Amino acid sequence: MSRTLISKSVTASGLATLLAVSLVSASPAQAAEQLRIAEQFGITYLLLHVARDQGLIEKHGAERGVDIDVEWLQLSGGAAVNDALLSNSIDIAGAGVGPLLTVWDRTHGNLNVKGIASLGEFPNFLITNNPDIQTLEDIDDNDRIAVPAVGVSVQSRFLQKAVADTFGQDQFDRLEGNTVALPHPDATAALISGGTEINTHFSSIPFQYQALQQEGIHKITDSYEILGGPVSPTVLYATEDFRNENPDIYAAFLDALDEARSVIEEDPREAANIYKRVTGTQLDIDFLESIITDEQVSFSLVPNNTFPLVEFLFDVGAIQNEPTSWQDYFFEDIHAWEGS
Known part of the structure; x- marks a missing residue:
């Protein structure tokens, strides 16, 4: 068979296949969904450090069929974190419950910023x-x-x-x-x-x-x-729009936090090593592990003892909207938890 006939034979029989392949090749790959998270300094943010080191957000996103590209930003102070959230420079804020209450009050009825979960109980x-x-x-x-x-x-x-x-x-x-x-x-x-x-x-x-x-x-x-007792000083929060528009990312993030909590509880020494890797701290591993396992420290996601601070802030006029319980300033995903 001549070269011309071979060429014509392939062209005739494989035209549909070749066209389909070319169309698939020309289609752009599905872009990863970006998730921008702001954290601050210290072991207070260990849940995020573990999630980052172990790729837990990406893992749980993949389980839900979502490719998540996580960007980590380090800021200092609740004011800077709130500014970043309100300017849409970040999606999830990590800051104290004080800054959460400030921005919850400020955005009540519009952006409706609320808490996602606690980062744990730590004395300050x-x-x-x-x-x-x-x-x-x-x-x-x-x-x-x-x-x-x-x-x-x-x-x-x-x-x-x-x-x-x-x-x-x-x-x-x-x-x-x-x-x-x-x-x-x-x-x-x-x-x-x-x-x-x-x-x-x-x-x-x-x-x-x-x-x-x-x-x-x-x-x-x-x-x-x-x-008057252990309190969750630091929390994670986001706008209502972000939660509503990204249900799979939001759910994957909560799943990642829960797995990070398990990692810390099951192997506190490895958690100390993770903190050292992520932050570059020169602090001794034994010293870090002693803090992680301190009886006053917990990495529970459940907000605890935040409401007395809210009542105080309303009483002195620091916030204008009066919540009736901790559930008012946290999203309903965690309302079944025994928070306070």
């Missing part, structure tokens, strides 16, 4: 390198208190609650002028060095324990004492 310590400060009454005009975001961060809200309990509710913002916005790592370094105006820090894990290892630094009070 108010610590100082000033030996003259033993109680809040000892703080004077010359003292400076580092918080992630002045007046907005959960540490600022804890401080306001403590001040109101000490001096009266009408003076809840009495120490506002003493506070300075500073990321936890920088505030810890300032406190340890003693060479700056910062002599007090409303801290978080692991930074508060790192600082307390240094001679001359002591605790004044903590969030568990202020709220």
